[in-house]
Amino acid sequence: MAQTVQPARPRLVVGIVVDQMRWDYMYYYGQRYDGGGFARLLGEGFACQNTMVDYVPTVTACGHSTIFTGATPASSGIAGNSYHIGGKSVSSVQDDSEAGVGTTSSLGRRSPRNLLVTTVGDELRLATDFKSKVVGISLKDRAAILPSGHAANAAYWYDKSVPAFITSTYYMQQLPAWVTRFNRSHATLLRSDLWGSWRGVTASFDMALAAVDGEQLGQAADRTDMLTLSVSTTDMSAHVYGTRSPRVDSCYLELDRQLARLLGQLDLKVGRGNYLVFLTADHGGTNNEKYSSVHKLPGRQLDMWGMIKPVNRALKAQFGVDSLITEVNEYSIYVNNEAIARHSLDRQAVVAAAMQCFESQEGIDRMVDLDNVAAASIPQPLKERLIRGYYPKRSGQLYAIPLPGYYAGSGGDGSNHGTPSADDTHIPLVFMGWGIAHGETFARTGMVDIAPTVCALLHIQMPSGCMGTAITAITQ
Numbered sequence: 001m002a003q004t005v006q007p008a009r010p011r012l013v014v015g016i017v018v019d020q021m022r023w024d025y026m027y028y029y030g031q032r033y034d035g036g037g038f039a040r041l042l043g044e045g046f047a048c049q050n051t052m053v054d055y056v057p058t059v060t061a062c063g064h065s066t067i068f069t070g071a072t073p074a075s076s077g078i079a080g081n082s083y084h085i086g087g088k089s090v091s092s093v094q095d096d097s098e099a100g101v102g103t104t105s106s107l108g109r110r111s112p113r114n115l116l117v118t119t120v121g122d123e124l125r126l127a128t129d130f131k132s133k134v135v136g137i138s139l140k141d142r143a144a145i146l147p148s149g150h151a152a153n154a155a156y157w158y159d160k161s162v163p164a165f166i167t168s169t170y171y172m173q174q175l176p177a178w179v180t181r182f183n184r185s186h187a188t189l190l191r192s193d194l195w196g197s198w199r200g201v202t203a204s205f206d207m208a209l210a211a212v213d214g215e216q217l218g219q220a221a222d223r224t225d226m227l228t229l230s231v232s233t234t235d236m237s238a239h240v241y242g243t244r245s246p247r248v249d250s251c252y253l254e255l256d257r258q259l260a261r262l263l264g265q266l267d268l269k270v271g272r273g274n275y276l277v278f279l280t281a282d283h284g285g286t287n288n289e290k291y292s293s294v295h296k297l298p299g300r301q302l303d304m305w306g307m308i309k310p311v312n313r314a315l316k317a318q319f320g321v322d323s324l325i326t327e328v329n330e331y332s333i334y335v336n337n338e339a340i341a342r343h344s345l346d347r348q349a350v351v352a353a354a355m356q357c358f359e360s361q362e363g364i365d366r367m368v369d370l371d372n373v374a375a376a377s378i379p380q381p382l383k384e385r386l387i388r389g390y391y392p393k394r395s396g397q398l399y400a401i402p403l404p405g406y407y408a409g410s411g412g413d414g415s416n417h418g419t420p421s422a423d424d425t426h427i428p429l430v431f432m433g434w435g436i437a438h439g440e441t442f443a444r445t446g447m448v449d450i451a452p453t454v455c456a457l458l459h460i461q462m463p464s465g466c467m468g469t470a471i472t473a474i475t476q
Contacts, residue, residue: 007459010434012218012275013226019235021281023426036260045432047440053425054446055389057418061092061142063282068119068147070451070466072388077116083394093145102166102175103159110141111170117465119149120451121226127460133225137208143230163190178214198254200233205258218270239414242288276434281427283417286407299405302363304328311357330418332396363406368399441473
């Protein structure tokens, strides 16, 4: 009689992404954390202490897609929080063929269709003949949609104009009863400042736990479900108040409390040892110039958009054509190829002149023509990050590399990210629960290694565009 091979799997996988969480935050707040959140993760789990983002730009959409696909922008197509498709600038999850559910605003016109590869959740659904449930939760649309994937049962994000958690017709035609009840019972909280205060952390975890109950995630013995939860408030607070600010402090202390609450509830509802959880970040964050200046550290803000005018003036003086640079998206720069062709200009001459103009701006270390990055005189690790982050059909053709500590901004106390510096690329990564032995590794691991590690633990196929490998220190 033939024997069947059925791998053991947990009842629930929970992937938590903390937006703009620097690696050092795991320890910076250490003495202020309670025992059940970060302390439990580190005390029971396995920490990868040298996990790096494998590409630039280090921004939210790229990070969330890479974590759950193992594919960098070069193959996922998620080239930034926004990028060009057919010459038009669109958001990473914009889909005008869909409509909002729970809202009439444009924020509902969203789907994962711009993502060109599958996710861990997609592969889990495939492996179980779509019996597994996959649900994504976040305040940000892209942070709910991209992690959960194409075949997700649902993704829910926050619309301040309602105010409520919403979804789109890509997933369903009306909100489930449990979401409607949640929005009604949490009306006061949802009307408060979720983007810039610890309340946004609370609301995100409240919604995640409501999804566990509403969808009965992890509570069926014959399937493995997946919940993706992204905490956006940590990012938005840092953008406004800076990485080392009381407002950000309060968000991380609330995050610690909510992690303890989530793990405690999963112990009760799913069973201790029956769920696998991992926590990481989509990118880190660079300290604000005011903070750096006080402590005599190098760095300042760069007005990247403000550089377009002087560069275009110089290019017009040389080539006689206006607006040869059309857009700066963080550090990705779009060249007006249509105007170059229309006026029969030498593209390489225009690109070389544009790069020279940008390099003359304070804080720009060097410029790179991404179509010729292999020939650029830059360190190999940086060259590889640029190659992995470039999707020619959507990305800008030029890339500005700022000096370490410099970042795109236009005044204020906030911080930013997007650069290849260690501040932006060194991220936390901790696994805990089912199949995980306590320990840590200081070996170099990449963000692209997270998805294949989860897939290896579950004995499912890795996502279709995966570039990483399973972290054997965890899987062995």
